[in-house]
Every structure is written in C-alpha cells, then in structure tokens.
Amino acid sequence: MTTPLDRGQWTDARVETVVPGVHRIALPLPNDGLRAVNVYALEEDDGVILIDGGWAVPESRKRLEEALAVVGHDLGEITDILVTHIHRDHYTQAVDLRRLVGARVHLGVGERRSLEMLGELRSNSAVSTLALLRRCGASELAERIEARLDPDGFDASHWEAPDRWLGSETLRFGRRSLRVVPTPGHTRGHVVYLDEAHGLLFSGDHVLPHITPSIGFELNAAALPLGDYLDSLRLMTRFPDTRLLPAHGPVSASVHTRVAQLQVHHQVRLDQTLAALGSTFRHAHAVARRLRWTRREMPFDDLNDFNRMLAVSETAAHLDVLAVRGKVVTSVVDSVVFYTRTPAT
Numbered sequence: 457m458t459t460p461l462d463r464g465q466w467t468d469a470r471v472e473t474v475v476p477g478v479h480r481i482a483l484p485l486p487n488d489g490l491r492a493v494n495v496y497a498l499e500e501d502d503g504v505i506l507i508d509g510g511w512a513v514p515e516s517r518k519r520l521e522e523a524l525a526v527v528g529h530d531l532g533e534i535t536d537i538l539v540t541h542i543h544r545d546h547y548t549q550a551v552d553l554r555r556l557v558g559a560r561v562h563l564g565v566g567e568r569r570s571l572e573m574l575g576e577l578r579s580n581s582a583v584s585t586l587a588l589l590r591r592c593g594a595s596e597l598a599e600r601i602e603a604r605l606d607p608d609g610f611d612a613s614h615w616e617a618p619d620r621w622l623g624s625e626t627l628r629f630g631r632r633s634l635r636v637v638p639t640p641g642h643t644r645g646h647v648v649y650l651d652e653a654h655g656l657l658f659s660g661d662h663v664l665p666h667i668t669p670s671i672g673f674e675l676n677a678a679a680l681p682l683g684d685y686l687d688s689l690r691l692m693t694r695f696p697d698t699r700l701l702p703a704h705g706p707v708s709a710s711v712h713t714r715v716a717q718l719q720v721h722h723q724v725r726l727d728q729t730l731a732a733l734g735s736t737f738r739h740a741h742a743v744a745r746r747l748r749w750t751r752r753e754m755p756f757d758d759l760n761d762f763n764r765m766l767a768v769s770e771t772a773a774h775l776d777v778l779a780v781r782g783k784v785v786t787s788v789v790d791s792v793v794f795y796t797r798t799p800a801t
Contacts, residue, residue, distance in 0.1 A: 466706040467492035469519060471526045474699070474707055475654055481523040483510040485545055489763075490704050493545045496658055497524060500630045503535035506559075507649060507658040508703060509550025512614055516549055534559045536629065539618070540660025540703065541646040542567045542574070548614040562627075563618040564638055566645025570676040574615040585673065585765055592768050593739030593792045600761055622647060634658075639692075641685025642669040644678050648692075655698045657711050662688060665705040665714055667751075668721060670766050672773040680780060682773040686722060689715050722774075729774040730783055730797070737787070737794045740772035747771065 472480040477499040482492040496507040504524065510516045521531055537550040537559050550561045563571075589598040627634045627649075635650040639662045649658040661669040672681040692715045700708040708714060732746035744767045745756045756767060775795050778784045784795045 466494075469523070471523045472707070473527075474656070474701060478654070478656065478701075479523070479527055480701065480707060481520060483516040483519050483549075484513075485511055486513050486515070490545075492704070494701070494703050494705075495520070496701060497527065497529070498629075498632065499527070499529070500535075500632060502630065503533045504529050505629055505632075506534055506537045506550070506553075507701075508540055508546045508660065509537050509548070509553060509561075511545045512548035512552045517552070520549075532557050536560045536562060538562045538622075538627070538634070538649055538658075540564075540648065540658070540662070541643040542571055542615065543643065543661070544614065546660065546703065551614055551616050554616075554619070560620065561618040562620045562622050564636070564645035564647035565621040565623050566638060566640060566647075567643060568621060568645070570644060570674055571615055571617060573675040575612045585769065588672070588677070588769055588772070589741075589765060591791065591793050592741045592744075592772050593794075594741035594764075594768050597741070597761060597764055597768070601765060637691070637695075639688035640678065641671060641681060641688045643674050644676055644681075644684075646688075650695060650698070652696070652698075655696075656701055657692075657695075657698045658701045659711070660703045663692065663700060663711060663714055663718065664702045665700060665708045667704065668718060670770065672769045673766060680773075680776055682722070682770075682777045683780060686719070686777075689718055726774055726778060729771060730778055733775070733784065733795055733797060735797060737796045739792050739794050740775055741768050743775065743795070744768045744771040 467482050474480055479497045481495050481497060483495055484492055493510055495510050498505040524530055534553060534557055537553060539547050539550050553559050554561050586598045586602055622636045624638055625636050627636060635652060637648050637650055639646050639648050642661045646660060646662055648660055648662050671685055678684055692711055697710055697712040700711045700714055728747060729743060732743045749756060749759055749767050759767060775784060779786055782798060784797055787794050
C-alpha cells in the first residue's frame with residue numbers, strides 16, 4: 457500500500473511502496489533548498505534497479521543502505537542505475553555506487569557533451585553560467601559568484617562516463633520493460649522512464665508536482681531551452697496518463713494534470729515577462745528584477761545570489777521564446793543582449 461505523504465512529508469526517511477516491487481526513497485541533499493531527492497528502487501529477480509542515484513555524500517549512501525534493508529535488500533544487489541540527467545543530485549552517487557558494487561550506470565546520450573565539459577573543468581561547475589550572466593547584463597552578480605568559487609571544491613571524477621548511453625528505446629529487466637523517452641529542456645539530455653505496464657512515469661526533474669525545473673542552467677546550453685522544454689511537456693500528453701513519480705516531491709496521481717498546470721504556468725510567465733520588459737530596451741537581468749519569484753512571490757532583491765542566477769537564466773530563456781514567437785527583437789550592445797517589443801506587440 458502506498459504511504460500517503462503530503463507536500464511537507466515527502467522528505468521523510470520512510471520507504472514508500474508505490475506499487476509492489478517499486479519503492480520511493482528520499483535521500484538528503486547538502487545545503488540545498490530542495491532538501492531531498494527521490495530515488496526509486498525496483499525489485500527484480502536478479503537484483504535491484506535504481507532510478508537516479510542521489511548526491512555522493514556519506515549521509516545519502518547511509519540513508520540508501522538503510523532504506524534498502526527495510527525492503528530486504530542491500531547495496532550489493534544494485535545491478536543498474538538509470539539516471540535521468542547529469543545534475544549532481546542525480547548522477548554523482550550513481551558513479552560512486554558503480555565503484556563500490558559494480559552497478560551499471562545508464563544516461564541519456566544527449567548529456568554526452570555536457571559530461572565531457574564537466575570532465576574538462578578545473579573548478580566548480582558554476583563557472584559555466586558566468587558568461588551567460590554577463591550576456592544578460594548581470595556582470596556584478598557574475599563577479600560575486602566567481603569570487604566565492606572554491607577552486608578545490610569540484611571533483612571531475614564524479615562525472616565519469618556511464619556504462620551505456622541511452623536513446624529513445626525500451627529497456628528490459630526480467631519481467632519489467634521501461635521505455636526511455638528523451639525530454640530535453642531542464643538539461644539537453646534529460647530522459648524519463650515510462651513503465652507502461654504498471655502506469656508509472658519516473659519523471660526526474662522534467663515534471664515536478666510543486667515546482668518548475670530550472671531552464672537553461674547547464675554547461676552545454678541549448679539554443680532555445682524553454683522551447684525544448686515546452687515541446688517535451690507536450691510529448692508527455694501523447695502517452696496514456698500515468699502516475700507521476702518525480703525526483704522532488706510526493707508521488708502524484710496524474711502526469712497529464714500536472715503537465716497542463718506547467719503549460720499554463722509558462723504561458724503566464726511569458727505574459728509576465730513581456731509586461732516586465734515594457735516598452736523600452738532591457739537586458740534579461742533588468743527584466744528579472746521587475747518580476748516576482750518562487751511561490752511566495754519574492755522580489756528579485758530578496759533572493760540569494762544562487763537563486764538570482766537561476767532567475768536571470770530563466771528570464772533569458774523566456775525572452776528568447778518571445779523572440780522566436782515574434783513578440784520581441786534582440787540587439788547586442790557591448791556583448792550584452794537587449795530585448796525590445798516588436799512594433800506589432
């Protein structure tokens with residue numbers, strides 16, 4: 457029986473059995489406002505499959521080991537880890553578990569170049585956003601973030617290559633089939649795993665029940681990440697509706713219901729972004745400062761620098777979609793991109 461976990465309880469250490477043989481395990485995240493990431497343990501005849509790996513910190517491995525023991529398994533029984541995307545709270549512990557127990561790591565092929573770029577870094581991966589911030593007119597914010605980077609705080613070995621790159625295909629493990637569906641947007645190589653027989657979608661960060669995923673915050677950024685994300689949301693409605701098993705938040709009853717809410721949210725956000733642009737030339741940082749942020753409708757200046765960075769990148773993503781739709785035009789002045797409404801708008 458599924459344990460009812462509401463919005464404030466999903467980070468509990470309890471194991472939630474979604475259906476027989478499928479268990480949700482919330483693993484802790486260090487210094488992260490999301491508080492936890494869900495991994496899903498799928499019991500098979502020859503071992504355990506994980507959907508996502510978690511963040512490679514000792515507390516996370518300990519919690520995972522304890523949770524597996526509750527359902528009668530141990531770390532050594534993990535045979536495969538199917539990762540939705542390369543962000544550290546999903547990928548890094550998968551690499552550690554491969555070293556520890558020999559589990560095979562699977563990842564969407566669209567992440568290949570991003571993974572290579574992570575391996576080439578010599579410092580914290582946040583440096584990848586500094587050029588974007590400067591193009592968006594947020595040079596002071598970029599300088600503050602750069603000044604706080606720890607050159608010894610990034611370990612590229614956490615992003616070793618997977619054992620297998622995944623495309624649009626179906627994986628079979630004993631009696632279970634999982635359809636791999638590429639869903640670019642949150643990252644270029646994000647994938648979800650669809651269990652059609654049991655009506656389950658392991659959605660990673662693509663569809664989340666209470667928040668919207670960040671857009672355009674990656675090394676190998678797409679030309680139009682929000683456009684990709686909206687296309688990937690529409691793709692979800694082409695499959696029969698299923699239960700939503702997200703990476704952050706509780707299990708929900710309907711993927712289609714949440715997708716419709718996210719589509720409305722982004723249309724509203726596009727309208728708000730256009731209104732915040734006004735009738736003059738503004739860069740993305742200036743527009744972001746005129747918008748409200750998070751469910752609490754916080755002013756931009758009340759955000760910390762990390763969330764300001766996300767806000768600026770997401771504002772740029774929305775402005776770029778408005779440009780493709782013919783609502784705004786762009787110009788570049790001193791390497792900064794400015795936007796203005798088209799005459800018709």
